[in-house]
Each structure stands twice: as structure tokens, then as C-alpha cells.
Amino acid sequence: METRTSKVSIVGAGAVGSTLAYAGLMRGFARTVALYDINKAKVEAEALDLAQGIQFMKEATVLGSNDVGVVEGSDVVVVTAGAKQQPGQTRMDLAEATISLMDKVMPPLIDVAPNAIYILVTNPVDVVTLAAIKKSGMAPDRMFGSGTVLDTSRLRHQVAAECDVAVRNVHAYIAGEHGDSEVALWSSATIGGLPLTQWTGRDGNVVMTEEVRERIHHDVMRSAYTIIEGKGATNYAVGAAGARIVEAVLNDQRHILPVSTLIDYPGVGEVCMSLPAVIGRNGVENHAMVNMTDEESAALEASARAIRATAERFGVG
Template sequence: MEAKTSKVSIVGAGAVGATLAYAGLMRGFARTVALYDINKAKVEAEALDLAQGIQFMPEATVLGSDDIGVVEGSDVVVITAGAKQQPGQSRMDLAGATISLMDKVLPPLIKAAPDAIYILVTNPVDVVTLASLKKSGMDPAQMFGSGTALDTSRLRHQIAAKCDVAVGNVHAYIAGEHGDSEVALWSSASIGGQPLKEFRGRDGEIVMDEAAREQIHHDVMRSAYTIIEGKGATNYAVGAAGARIVEAVLGDQRRIMPVSTLIDYPGVGEVCMSLPAIVGRNGIEHVLEMPMDDEERAALEASARSIRETAERFDAV
């Protein structure tokens, strides 16, 4: 009896797609990794470059093609293709072009790999995920966006640096939109089991006071703009985040991650937005109810409204 092996297909061989493939291969997230892109020369070159480094990674087969058939048999399909965010441009400004691209690419993808879990890693991820779900008819558990997994990583990195602790000891989430209206859930944040707002440094003083929290939230929210202004695109952290979500699915890890999934938000309607959710082999297993104060609840509702308004503007609901 032939052993079943895992296959991950990545749609888009640009900076994010190639970096996600590299991060995943280094971690050994699948036995077969396929890259699909309409640019034949680019996708074949990226696949060859990755394949020639396999000696130094966990064993895997790397494929690259402009033929949609390369994704057949995929367990997970990660879509990174989309309009490129320019310096000073908001993620929401990208909505129209990226939604139009999804209209073209999703039907043949789903036909080729109907049973795969689909993860969207393209901006604006919340609106694009909602439009993709509505137009494809896919189960929301089976298709979701990378959401604020990256923003949460940025938040934890900043908190760890400020508090001088290992980032693995920080538990905090960004919720809502992956973008300008995102919400830091300070009420549930902790370090080593201690509420974040009560954490004291070596000098015995509270580290994360209101001013520190506001500055960190601002820096996290502006991170992408800063990186794009400096180097033209973000790719390393988002590639690593995407690879980590794939691992949670393929390994059935039931890992809690803030990913963008369909929610019927009270008073707003259906939106795709991020809340911590359990991610496993069947995709989104369960969305968690997080403790929040009144300010956080109001901000999360405003974020949901922002996403919904943009979705309606692009007929994505």
C-alpha cells in the first residue's frame, strides 16, 4: 500500500510566494511543493533554485509550472498572487485589482484541487477572502486568509523587546482587519501567565503602560509601510507566517492562530476578519470568544464595519 505524502501548492512565484516556499521547505512542511505562476520563466527558475538547495533541507520534491495541472492532488493551496502594494498605498486600495484576479484564478484552481484547504495570503486579505468565499461557494472552514497572523507576530516581537523577555513567553493578539483598523487585544495579553498590563521590569516598574502600548500598536500597524518604503515589499515575515499556518493544517496541530475567517458580526453583517481560531487538518476548527474591554469591542466593531464597507464597494458580499 502506497504511503500518502503531503503536497502544498503555492500560487504566485513573486517575493511572498517564493519566500513562503523557502520557509516551508526549510521547515519540512510537505513532501511535494509546487509553484504555479503565469510567468513560465519566473516560476521554473524559482522552482529550480529551490530544488537545488534540497540537499541542505528536509527531503522534498519541488515543482514549478505555468500549467494549472501542477496543483492537482494538493492538500493545501496557498494563494499569494495579487496586486503589489506601492509605497504610501493602503491595503484596501488594492481590493479591486486583487478581487478581479481571484475571479480568474480560483475556478480552475478549485477544479484542479477541490479537496484542498485554501489559504489566501494576498492583500487586502479580509475583503479578498470574503469575495473569494462568496463567489466560489467554498466552505469557510476550507478557505480562509492569513489575517493578522503576521501582525500578531510583529506585536509579540515588539512586546518581547520592550519587556526584555523571550518572544515565546508573550501571548497577545491583533484582531480585526489586517490593516489600518486592526485592534490590539491588550485585555487578554500576558507574559508567562501574568497579565501584560501588570508586568514589571527589573526596576520594579510597570513596563507596558498606556503610552508604551499605544506606541507599540502604532509601530505594528505601520510596519508594512516602513518596510515597503525601505525595500519595496514585505516577504520574509509573511512567508514564515504563511508556512506556519500550513504546518498547523498539515500537522493537524489545532494551533490557535488569528486568521481571517467568515463571521456574522452583530449589527454589521458577514465579514471576513481575524479572531484567534483553532487551525487543524480540516482548516478552521473553531473561532474563540476573546475577553475584551469596552474600548476593544468598539474598535473591533469599527474594524468590521470598515471591512464590510469596502467589500460592499467592490460588490464582494
């Protein structure tokens, strides 16, 4: 009998795609990793560079091609291709170009890998994910966006630094849009099981005051702009975040991650937005209902409306 091994394909060999491949190979998330990009020289060079480091990683085969056939047989396809965000641009400024690109990219991918789980890691991820689902006809649980997994990582990093604890002890989520209307769910956040707003420092004073929370949330929202202004692109953290999502799928980890999924938001309509969800071998298994204050609920609705307005502007949904 033929033994089938896991295969992950990454569409787009740019900064995010190649970094995601590297992060995944270092974690050993699949036995075969394929890169697909229309730029033949670029994708072959990235694949060769990655393959030549396999001695120092978990054993894997790395492929790179400008032929979509390289994606065939994939368990997971990660789409990172998209318009590049320039300094001063918002994620929504990229919508039209990236949606148009998805119209060309998705059909041939689904033809060669119809049974894969599709994860979109391209901006603006919420609107693009909605467009991809609607135009491909894929089941929403099998096609979703990276959403606010990265924003949540940024939030936890900032909170951990402020409270002087290990980041793994911080449990907090960013929900809604992956963008300027994102919502920090402070009311459900904890450190080591203790509500975040009750955490005290060595001086006995509460650390996460309203002022500190507002500053951290602002810094999280501005992180991408700061990084892009400084070095031209974000790639390390988003690559690691994307690899983590893939790992949760392939290993059926039932990990709770705030990915961008299709929901019918009451009073708003269909949108793709981020809410904590259980991620496993079938993709989005179910949503984790997180308690929210009235203020957080109102902010989340406003975020849904902002995403919906952009979707309608570009004729999506």
C-alpha cells in the first residue's frame, strides 16, 4: 500500500510566502512543501535555498515551480499572493487589486487541489476571503483567512512585556477586522487564569489600567504600519502565524485561533471576520463563544459594518 504523507503548498514566493515556508519547515509541519509562483526564477531560487537547509530541519521535500500542477495532492494550500502594502497604505487600499488577483489564482488551484483546506494570508484578508469563498463555492469551514491570529500574537506579546510574564501565560484575543477597526476583547483576557484587569505588579498596583490597555491596543493596530515604514514589509511574525494555523489543521490540534471565517452577522449580513474558532483537520470545526461587554459587542458590530461596507464597495458578497 502507498503511504500518503502530508503536503502543504504555498502560493506566492514573496516575503510572506517564503518566510511561512521556512517557519513551517523549521516546525516540521509537513513532509512535502511546495511553492507556487508565476515568477519562475524567484520560486525556483526560494525552493532551492530552503531545500539546501533541510539538513538542519526536520526531513522534508521542497518543491518550487511556476506550474500550478506543483500544488496537486495538497492537504493545505496557503495563499499569500497579493498586492504589496506600501508605506502609508491601509490594508483596504489593496482590496481591488488583490480581489482581482484571486479571480485568476483560485480556479486553477481548486482544479488541482479540490480537497485541500485553503488558508488565505493576504490583505485585506477579510474581504479577500469573502470574495474567494463566494467565487469558488468552497465550504466556509474549508476556506478561511488568517484573520487576527497575528494581531492576537502582537497583543499577547505587548501584554506579556507590560506584565513581566511569559507570553504563553497570556490569553487574550483580537477580534473583528484584521485592520483599523479590530477589537481587543479585554473583558475575557486572563493571565494564568486571573482576569487581566486584576493583575498586579511587584509594587502591588494593577498593571493593565484603562490607559495602558488603550496604549497597547493602539500599538497593536499600528504595528504593521510601523514595520512597513521601517523595512518595507512584514514577514517573520505573519509567517510564523500562518505556519501555526497550518500545523493546527494537519495535526488536528483543535487549537483555538481567531481566524477570519464567514458569518451572517445580525443586522449586518454576510462578512468574513475574526472570532476565536476551533481549528482541526476539517478546517474551522466550530466557534468558541467568548463573553463580551456591551462596549466590545458594539465595537465588534462596527467592525463588521466596516468590513461589509468595503465588500459592497467592490461588489463582493
